Amino acid sequence: MVAVKTLQASIWRKPAMLLSGLALSIGWGIRGNFGHEYGAAFSGCLSAIVVALVSGRSDWRQRVLYFAFFGAIGWGFGGSMSYMQVIAYTQSGHGLSQWYGYVGLFYMGFLWAALGGAGTSLAAVAERERLVQLFKPILVLFGAWFIQDWVEDPIAEWLQSGLAFDNTWSRHKNPLYWLDADYMAALWALLAMALYDLYDRAEKNGWLLPVFAAVGALAGWGIQALLNVTGFDTKLASWLTYPLGDPTYVNPETGALAFDAHNFLNNWPQWFGDYPQHIGWIIGLLLGVTCYFVRFGKFRDGASLIVYMAAGWLLFFLAIPVLGSVLVADYGGLRMTPPRSDDWAGITGVFIGAIVWFRHNKLLPVAVASVICGTIGGLGFSGVQWIKQLMMAPGNPRRLIGNGLSPDSAEFKTITSNWADWQHQNWHSFLEQTYGFMNGIALIVALGYLATRIPIHDEPRESKSITGKWTLGVAAVFVWLALPYVNLVKNVEDWSKGLNPDVWTRSVTPGSTETTTALWDVPYVGKLPGVDLQLTPTGWFNVTWLLVLVLFIVLIRRHFRESFSIIPTTWLGRGQLIYLVLLWLMVVGNFERALVVWHPSRLLTEWVITVNAILSTLLVLVIPHERETVSVQSPASFAPFYRQVWIRAVAAVAISSVFFVVTNRLIYHYPVNEKASAMIHTRFGPEADWKAKPNLKNAQHK
Template sequence: MRVWDRVGRSAFVACAVGMAWGIRGDYGHVIGAMYPGAVLGLAWVFVAGSSTLRSRMSVIAALTAAGIGAGGQMSYGVLHGYAQADTLPNYAYGFAALFLQGGCWGTFGGGLAGLLAERRAVRTGDWVGLLASVVLGGWLAPALLVDAIGFHINPPRNNIAVAFLGAALGQFAWLAWTRRAAGLRGALYGFVGFGLGMAGGRLLGNAAVHLEVWGYTINHWNVMEITCGFVGGGVFTYGMLGLGRVDPAGEPDEFRLPAVLGAVFVLGVIPAWHRLTRVPEKVAGWGATLRELGHADGLAGTVLRGTDAVCVAAGAGAVLWALALARGWRWPAALPVIGLSVAMLVFQNLTALYFWRPARPGYLDTQTGFWILFAFVLAYPILARPRERALVEPERPVRWGRLILGTAATLGVIVALAGFTNGERTMRTANTRWPVWSWNDGPFPGSRSKP
């Protein structure tokens, strides 16, 4: 595969997941993270060029949705506060912790996707072994670090991230022990990609705060979120292209029912779940906001009906996709990722009242950026027309030295650049661990910085 072809395919996934992760910020937690997780699986399978993977697309997307969605249980707001501090020990710790936590977001979805790209089938015993390793690691890490040693990652918040890190190590150990090359590669590139994406996104978010010097403002959290998804999706895909089973002819029928159920979940359930669990808490504020913007009182009801219409349309798409899978029909491989992307993009724009908010001078609206990313997602399959590859490269081993050194060097550069981006402006929303301090506690002890 030529370099530019590889870059183009990776950029397609990066834009799709970057937009999805930015939208995730509006909804949060497990269900919010399931959307970019599903998009990662859909987009990667589309550009992978493997007919066998394509027949498993919905199953892979459901697994990546579950794997990445599980990360929504972790608390990470205070870690971002540390990375916004203006003292080296605090922001170095913050960026390192964000790298580890971002890696825990991405590694499980990446590992599951890689497992389904293995030439060797994954049997029931394999799933049991993997689950046992993850559970054991998830129990052992907090038992040692939190209970025995007394280490807390972001006091006073929870230590679930420590359990996730232990679970990730358990996953790595099982994949390496059982010689699951594609699964291990997916887990590693998912960890590195989303880890660097989270840390690098925080750095860009810190830098974005300084736009006010030129009279511009932007939501620095959205900058971080978009960057996390963009880098995570792009790095994972670049590392995973060329993997996949060689012979698609022997695909067993046992995957047909899971594929149908996966299609219903990814395109039908995920948008509807957002509607049922995340929209009701927003409706109360819509009326007041729309009145302040000069709109009629009944518009809030129209917005709510609009979200219902999006869910109905997505559900119809899920039924059509499931029918195609059940009948064994061929279908355009780009449609699921485009369909889920446009459904959730319009859904988010409705719930954020984007269509009714006037432009504000000097405000850079990241929701407009979502449309720019989606434009690339829509244009790439039409203009590039990536071809399927009848044969794929053998499962190549991970170059551990290059991966570790490159990752450490990149993280080091991020920490070094934070010395220039962090200061009085970032301290306005910062936290520190040494001493324990939050921006709403008043001026930082011993510093002239003001919140």
């Protein structure tokens, strides 16, 4: 061990850990209102900023914008996973499904926090040059995803003209639908990196790409034609395909088969059934392109990280829920939450790809911190759900029935009446915010582990000629504009639904009862003779945000030449400013979203978020100090730590899942022969969701 004295802060002090927990708790509470990847990215961004500030390490504080940028990206991945059904398993009363639910929550919590910890740790561990290089491929990736958002629905409509589908209840009718998963994002990521690699290499062998693609397409077409001629195509399809449901399931009320077997979806993309004649050449083309890049691709500037993660998404998704499920189709397949999304499998592949890349690129400390963060996050998700159920035990009708009380008895009615308000609290918000707090603890523990073991980076002094300075501007725009925009733009739809319909909507045709989004005139000139300048409410929101973006670009360029007086001179002060602006912008924006349909039950969310934001404002200003000391002890190798953290992760899920399910069942005594209902979800048993509640072609998506 080599001891190095340097500047450091009190990352292990209780107030610092409280601040990290509060930051992610606030973000997680807000994430619950905005949802998915964008909401999760905001949560991780807040806590990543906090960790950089309270670390006390001058090099980490100087990287606070990188912490925010990469931390947000890392935490955003988990937002694609569907977990409500897994939560429902834990309270189903079916023993095996309950245990499975706790294991599933640990697994999802692990993946979510592990990738969040990986993104944040990457900013802490990697050399600055490597972080700067990563910005180019990441921006190309963002551009590709932006284009995907614009063209995916038109492509789907072109493939299936006249078929009504949407992104909610009829999404399974989309020809690009595949196990309700976001596989298209992974494909677009690979496409983006392929284009980036071609541009970056600028080699003369680029002409071979269409040759590889053509040969692959021709081979794929030929193989499919041969299979058709020999009649082997039908047999192969039967081997590789299984229905997403149980054709033998009997409706317990009628005693007849519940579903038409032809009405089930299957484990392949919808367009496979619509255009089977094109499967061969398309798969061949993709494999041909893949062979070209395996042979010639360089994927420099960190583009290889994105390739590893995107390829991992697709490969694990194919290997487990798509193909692996064929072997156990009679048990619902290798699917975590049938009939819901299998994005968990893709995110598993993303995690595996990232870990492999870290190890290949001598960034094992990032992998160690990732597993530490994931383990605590997994325990947090499953553990908070267990705590929530304990808190809901008093006056719980199912518990009373399980203890022998008749629903018709006076005692039962008295108890349930006395505890009715308690039972109807916003318990899901409690789960979200408390789980977010645990994720914040997970992150600061993981980064605290690194803070005293990673050598201090020799960060360059600020100057006009500093290499990669533009990345700081990009990160600032990302944190203060991009993250808030992708979340707050959703407010406009809620305003349109909840506010004055005469202002926010208009009739599709004169006299029609069907309405659409309103059009608002441009002031002064919108209705001049011969002029018709109008925008939708979302259009006005976008234009306003675009003007702010232009302002930011101008100010950042000016600031790089000569600093503005309003910007603090130290990175601690800058980090505090970044945190507070982002925090209160989103707290106020979240309150605006809730205010339209306000109900006192929202106090557990919006009021608690506001109180926590007030407390975190105090803590972020008083905890960090400019000068603190610590000793950094760099181990000779992180390999032993890496093995240890994996052993502890496996032990944690094995012990906790059994403990949670046993204690839960001891407390609740679930009623015997409890009838299945829409509120009870099970993964196993005769009334398992994949059997009794499958997605059907002609019904709404579950």
